[in-house]
Amino acid sequence: LVAVMAPGAGPDDAAEVVRAVTADGGRALASRGGGRTLVGLTGTARTGPERLRALPGVADVVAVTAPYQLVSRQTAPERTVVRVAGVPIGGDHLTLIAGPCAVETPDQALAAARMAKAAGAALLRGGAYKPRTSPYAFQGLGEEGLRVLADVRADTGLPVVTEVVDPRDVELVASYADMLQVGTRNMQNFALLQAVGAARRPVLLKRGMNATIEEWLLAAEYIAERGNLDIVLCERGIRTFEPATRNTLDISAVPVAQRLSHLPVIVDPSHSGGRRDLVLPLSRAAVAVGADGLIVDVHPSPDAALCDGAQALTGADLAELSRTLETLPALLGRSLT
Amino acid sequence: LVAVMAPGAGPDDAAEVVRAVTADGGRALASRGGGRTLVGLTGTARTGPERLRALPGVADVVAVTAPYQLVSRQTAPERTVVRVAGVPIGGDHLTLIAGPCAVETPDQALAAARMAKAAGAALLRGGAYKPRTSPYAFQGLGEEGLRVLADVRADTGLPVVTEVVDPRDVELVASYADMLQVGTRNMQNFALLQAVGAARRPVLLKRGMNATIEEWLLAAEYIAERGNLDIVLCERGIRTFEPATRNTLDISAVPVAQRLSHLPVIVDPSHSGGRRDLVLPLSRAAVAVGADGLIVDVHPSPDAALCDGAQALTGADLAELSRTLETLPALLGRSLT
Amino acid sequence: LVAVMAPGAGPDDAAEVVRAVTADGGRALASRGGGRTLVGLTGTARTGPERLRALPGVADVVAVTAPYQLVSRQTAPERTVVRVAGVPIGGDHLTLIAGPCAVETPDQALAAARMAKAAGAALLRGGAYKPRTSPYAFQGLGEEGLRVLADVRADTGLPVVTEVVDPRDVELVASYADMLQVGTRNMQNFALLQAVGAARRPVLLKRGMNATIEEWLLAAEYIAERGNLDIVLCERGIRTFEPATRNTLDISAVPVAQRLSHLPVIVDPSHSGGRRDLVLPLSRAAVAVGADGLIVDVHPSPDAALCDGAQALTGADLAELSRTLETLPALLGRSLT
Amino acid sequence: LVAVMAPGAGPDDAAEVVRAVTADGGRALASRGGGRTLVGLTGTARTGPERLRALPGVADVVAVTAPYQLVSRQTAPERTVVRVAGVPIGGDHLTLIAGPCAVETPDQALAAARMAKAAGAALLRGGAYKPRTSPYAFQGLGEEGLRVLADVRADTGLPVVTEVVDPRDVELVASYADMLQVGTRNMQNFALLQAVGAARRPVLLKRGMNATIEEWLLAAEYIAERGNLDIVLCERGIRTFEPATRNTLDISAVPVAQRLSHLPVIVDPSHSGGRRDLVLPLSRAAVAVGADGLIVDVHPSPDAALCDGAQALTGADLAELSRTLETLPALLGRSLT
Structure with missing residues (x-):
């Protein structure tokens, strides 16, 4: 009830x-x-x-008859608009979030943010705490990275979306960030979900790469149940047998989740494919299927990136994405935020 | 070589x-x-x-360095245009194939074909031989169904695409059909691939629901290697753990296959999702990602369909698809065939 | 009914x-x-x-309440024993089928058959028609291979199990073979299933690498529905995301299928793992879980094999398998055939 | 190095x-x-x-050439024996861990522990913190549950294995438990892995239901890299398309992980299948494939269980498991701990 x-x-x-x-x-x-x-x-x-x-x-x-109730569409016939430091996600908006996978240096972060802004991004992404498969891979700059992000925000005016991986860090990260990201590997880290549910910041909840849509909505319910309804869902690819892409973007999950829940649903075309040459076509597909936004990796010099350079957009690709976003959303009844 | x-x-x-x-x-x-x-x-x-x-x-x-050679993009920098009784698939065209999942009666087939044509379809799909999971399910009308399709073609002018499931039937089916379809369960039925490779008819090769993109292209190579290069690839969803859709449409497979092969790649939004409410958004995603065409189920009265009624378009949905195809392709540099 | x-x-x-x-x-x-x-x-x-x-x-x-009826356990509380030229599969027996993946030469086939017999095999496997992913891979010797198998049978006394891939070949293959194998890629090749259902030979039906257990039993029902109840099911691994093995042996499928159907269920530890070092542990697991038999690749010189040499047993491994089969089945209430 | x-x-x-x-x-x-x-x-x-x-x-x-180094077999040709309050796991031992999925009441926990001990268990499992898909499902008794487990240990002499889900709770849980369990949903919760790596307690690391074997070993490396080499790996089923079982037990993962790592590998036949009737056959398969132990759910009255009752063993099944463990391990060169 x-x-x-x-x-x-x-x-x-x-x-x-x-x-x-x-x-x-x-x-x-x-x-x-x-x-x-x-x-x-x-x-x-x-x-x-x-x-x-x-x-x-x-x-x-x-x-509510669904196993989740607060995030169910049954409680809210109108779809939710989440505001991140004033920037809307959802409704008739199409919101572009862009930035580097990981914050590496102040210069790299600022350059990437300027590229993102020029391409039409309304929000800046950037990782200070990076969950990596290997303990020997670059784990992010931690609080130093958060400070860099705050500086870049001051410079560009772009509000900041950044990941938190440990419930003990939620307060610290929330003191710097405008939106907290829960990554794919943490989608069922229930302690973390409850901690971001108690924080007064919007949350970007990535789908677990092996999670069903129902499990994803139940993860959102964990956040909502702690008091926080400012949740944006993000489809980022699921694990299948196909080796040509890092993961398989489940494009159908966008309309399915939108029918089941009132929360906005965006797409990450960078991490799902893991290939630069797929970011543009997958971005178009995401907009056309009705996604409420995109979150895209950009990097001033992808070949030198410490994390996921193979998928970061730059130069001409980014300009092409920008042109697409000027025309495609209107055709589908949306305006770029 | x-x-x-x-x-x-x-x-x-x-x-x-x-x-x-x-x-x-x-x-x-x-x-x-x-x-x-x-x-x-x-x-x-x-x-x-x-x-x-x-x-x-x-x-x-x-x-050629790929494991397949005739269908590899390396042999042909320009993408192939396959002509089905004069109707082009590939290049700058966007081709809509529509019709009933299975031919049930002359009236049903004709009504569905007229709906398809009105919505902009250039080719008629319709099954006379249906591969069904259960031996007790409706298996199609066989040659009688082929005759119905030929009559509907005479009436509407739409060339016919229909499935063949047995190498012994290839000659018979080819005597009625304009294009031979190899279904998802037969993608590695090598005897059938070789038989359609020897037939002088274009072939629509659906991706196996558990096949990698490389295996799909090798299946196309089986057809090409027997002399037939008139092959159109069709992505129709892969099997994953997600239960909300019948299969998971692998939208990334379209640009990936187009980069690896010169063959046209179309999308089946009906069978991948298995849900009527997903056909329209998935069709938009397919066009936006750069697919060369769509193949869509339509039925005059889906609730009475003998096969896959739950996904067949009708009435308003079809009109909406039609409107989408009037505007979206142009934005992506294509014209509806 | x-x-x-x-x-x-x-x-x-x-x-x-x-x-x-x-x-x-x-x-x-x-x-x-x-x-x-x-x-x-x-x-x-x-x-x-x-x-x-x-x-x-x-x-x-x-x-019968299951979607399949003839193969359902509901029609037959006692489990079926299928006899292949007198050799039983099912009941309290544990039957070893062994031989080369493909027949290459008379000498290779005979040597492999003798190795198989020495290890305790009661039936000889060997492929004359090989379904291969690439049209450029070795496709088997065809009828010449069948003649070789018949000669080897005459020499060793081992009845022959061999694959058929085309409904047009069923009669020919049945004239040489004691048991017809339907391979994983043809599990839903319904024309082939119906053809072997009409043949008067026992059938070894491999599970499709992407088939659910229910679909596998429905494929068996296609054979049964044409008059042939002499069917042995073979679990051979399913396709998953795990790259360490060629496929993932679904060991649970053995007891599940045995509860749902009265047909015998054997395991192929060679093709599921695709690695020689896994054949022995997976064979032990299969016997322990209650499988009615094993089908194992052996080759006199695996490194020179034209097909799947990486998984063929030889020498010491085969001797170890043989020793296992002398003790393990008894512990589980079975005797080696 | x-x-x-x-x-x-x-x-x-x-x-x-x-x-x-x-x-x-x-x-x-x-x-x-x-x-x-x-x-x-x-x-x-x-x-x-x-x-x-x-x-x-x-x-x-x-x-070391593998991406993980401390847990790699290359550093240690001899396989590791981990001792949990004196009870060995690994080497020539076969260790049975059993107990209730969740601690519900003192009586239920004690009854389950006595059943476990009578069946041959050397360690008691039992959850006080339960990661549940829905926020509305029973989440465990928390610290009260830990106290119950400590009481049951005092009564039965069985050391306690229990799950920890939040890095902030590691110290508390370690003060009660003899072994810390990291569950399947937390296999890539890197903050938690590092926290248990710093604790001076052996760790039971369940494989993520969507994790490759390499990712599993890298997760173990996260623990090892913080100083703790007392790690036991636990295969508990992976997510596939097959709906007949909750997950698909990847039995091949046991020998594969044992070849790649010196750590012991045990199997959870209860959670992988999710069905009581599969626990016994899967336990036999696990022992036969060479697993170093089993972890099994038992419950005095499964129908009243608050968590996963459908898979809990009781009465006759447990006695049968017990009889199996008296004979099967010896055949494979092991003795029940």
């Missing part, structure tokens, strides 16, 4: 719902984000839907 | 190459299609590339 | 059931093999189970 | 190697466990192998 608060309802109204349910022996928690307030009722209570509907500020009380 | 014949070269020129190589103890076979003649040299011969290049009508002699 | 004939019932009794059902407007077909006769009733008939049970020779009439 | 310390070498000897390498500008870290001390040299140093070999207590200096 989810109590959907009316657009004009205030925190006190939600608190009143929580109080009423709790007084009856049930459990309730208000989650906020994307312009909504939902109160999830997870314990059984004697408070019936009729009594809740009568409370001030309650727009509706919905019984 | 492949001898690439010049555009103006005649059958005699190719025959001369075959004769020269054979005389030296090598093996050679001329393959034709898509406006090309290639002579594949599969045995080792003393005939060197220089001597072959000097023969009349030989444009080039190419040493 | 399946009419299960009593052990002592004769062909006339089954014919009488077919006649009774047909007379009532239903369809019925008698299938024989593994010491059983089952009459599958595939059309709807007015003949009720009670009337059928009253016919002479009818032991029971069973309504 | 790895410096392998001699069996008799002391901590001072390893410290001397670290000092020598560090003084030369390289980086070195001593890892201990399974009766070994290895010093991994991860930075480039001027210290040559010859000079290191001359240091006291250094048995050998090995250049």
Whole structure:
């Protein structure tokens, strides 16, 4: 059972719902984000839907049949718009997030950010904490990388999206970043999901490379259930038998997830294919299928990159992506953010 | 080693190459299609590339490094245009193939063909021989179905694409059809591949649902190696762990196969997703990623379909697909055939 | 609905059931093999189970709930024993089939057969028609290979199991072979399944490398539905993301298939792993999990093999397999055939 | 480069190697466990192998070609025996770990532990922190569950293996548990791997359900690289397309991992199949393939279990497993711990 608060309802109204349910022996928690307030009722209570509907500020009380409830489309016929330092993701927008896979030096990060901005990016991506398969691979600059990202934001005006990999780091990363990314390997790191759910920052939740769409939405529910509804889903390829690409971009997952959930869904064409020559065609496919945005790796000199250089866009490819984004979204009823 | 014949070269020129190589103890076979003649040299011969290049009508002699040679892009920098009873697939064209999954009755087939034509289809699909997982499922009308398709062609003017599942039926099916389809379960039915390779009809080769792209191109090579270069590749989804869709459309396979091979690559958005609500978004993604065409199921009354009704387009969805195909291809430098 | 004939019932009794059902407007077909006769009733008939049970020779009439009926365990609580030229597979037996992947020369085939026999094999495997991914790979010796196998049988006394890949070849191959093999790539080649179903030879049906267990049993049903119940299932690995082995042996499929079907289930440890060093441990696992037999590649000089030499057993490995088979089966209540 | 310390070498000897390498500008870290001390040299140093070999207590200096080095078989020709509160895993031992999936109540945990002990288990498994796909599923009792496990240990004498899911909990869990389990969803939770690498407790590392064997060994290297070589690998099934089992037990992974690494490899037949009727055959297969142990779910009343009751063994099945373990290991040169 989810109590959907009316657009004009205030925190006190939600608190009143929580109080009423709790007084009856049930459990309730208000989650906020994307312009909504939902109160999830997870314990059984004697408070019936009729009594809740009568409370001030309650727009509706919905019984959700999906295994996830707060992120289910059933609670919100209109799709969510998440705002990251004012930049919208979702709705009629098409949002480009771009930047280096990993922050390596101040110069590299700034150069990549300027390339991203010139190509139409509204948000900057960049990794300071990198989850790497091998303990001997470059693990990121850590807090020093966060400082670099903050400097680049000051310089370019682009809000920052960056990954967090350890629940102990959430507060620190949130003090620098505008949006917290949970990576594919951590999609079922439930301690981390709960920690970002408690943070007051929008979250970019990448799909696990072996996760079903239902598991992905349940991972989002872990975040929502801790109070944070500002969640953007990101399809980034799943693991299959095909060796020609690093992973197989599951393009169908975009419309499927959008039908099941009100959350925005973006696509990462860089990590799914793992090949520069596929970023542009996969970006076009993502926009055409109806994705709410793209997150793309760029690097001023990909051959020298410490992480995933083989897929980073540069120069002419990036200009071509930029041209595509000027025309294609309009055809599908969207405008580039 | 492949001898690439010049555009103006005649059958005699190719025959001369075959004769020269054979005389030296090598093996050679001329393959034709898509406006090309290639002579594949599969045995080792003393005939060197220089001597072959000097023969009349030989444009080039190419040493191919891929495991497949006749279908490799290395033999043909320009992408192939396959003509099916005059209708082009490939090049700057975007070709829509549509029709019922299975031919059930003359009325149903005609109604579906008219829907297809109205939506912009240039070719009619329809199954008379259906490979079904269960021996107790509807197996198609057989030759009766072929006759129905021929009648519908006479009525609508749409050339016919239909599946063949048994090498013993190739001659019969080819006597009715304009293009022979090899289905996903038969992609490594080598006897069937060789039989359609020997037929003088263009072939639509669906990717095996568990085949790598390399295996798919090697299957095409089996057809080419028997003399037939009129091959169109069709991506139709691969088997993965994700249960939300029947198969996972491997959208990346389109640009990957186009880079590796000169053959046209089309997409089947109906069978990959197995859901009507995904056909339109997946069609848009396929066009945007650069596919050379689409093959789509339509049915006048999907709920009564004997085969795969859950994915057949009808009415409003089809009209929407039609509108998409009027605008999207142009943006990507293609015109609807 | 399946009419299960009593052990002592004769062909006339089954014919009488077919006649009774047909007379009532239903369809019925008698299938024989593994010491059983089952009459599958595939059309709807007015003949009720009670009337059928009253016919002479009818032991029971069973309504099967699985999508396959003749091969379902529901029709036969006791597991089937298939006899190949007198050699049993199934029941309390553990049957070793061994031999070269492909017949290359008379000497190679004879040497491999003697190695197989010395190791305890009761049946000889060997390919004359080889389905190969590339048209340029060795495709087998064809009928010449079949003659070699017949000679080796005459010499060693080992009945012959060999693959057939084309429905047009079934009669020819059956004239030489004691058991027909349908390979992994042809598991859903329905024309071939129906052809071997009509042949009077036991069939070894390999699981498709991308087939679910249910699809595998439905493929067996295609054979059974044409009259042939002498079917042995063979698990040979499925395609997954793991690159360390050629395929992933699905060891669980053995007990799962045995619970769902009365047919014997054997394991191919050679093709699943594709590595000689895994054949012995996987053979042990297969016997321990309850498989009814093993089919193993052996070669007198693997490094010179034209096909899959990397997995062929020889010398010490084969002796070790032999020793294992002397002790392990007894522990699990089986005796080596 | 790895410096392998001699069996008799002391901590001072390893410290001397670290000092020598560090003084030369390289980086070195001593890892201990399974009766070994290895010093991994991860930075480039001027210290040559010859000079290191001359240091006291250094048995050998090995250049490892695998991407993981400390866990590679190349550093240790003899397989490791890990001791958990005195109970050996690895070598000639076959170790049974059994217990409830989750600790629910003191009575349930004690009853399950007694069943486990009666069946031959040397170690008790039981989850206090449960990573669950849904935030609304039972998440375990937390520290209360750890206390219950400690009580059960005091009662039965069985050392305790339990999962830790959050790096912040490692110290707490280690204060109760004898062995720390890292679950399949956390195999690439690198912060957690590093935290258990720093703890002085043996670690049971489950394979990620989508991880390759190489990624699994690299995850073990993350633990080893922090100083802890007391690692046991656990194969528990991978995600494939087959729906008949929860996951597909990759039985080949056992010998493959044993050839690549010196660490012990055990099998979880309960979670891989997810079905009680498969636990016994898969246990037999695991022992026969050469696994160093089994970890099995048991529950006094599976139908009332809060977690994974469908796979928990009880009564007759457990007795049958027990009988199997009395005879099968001896045949393969092992003795039940």
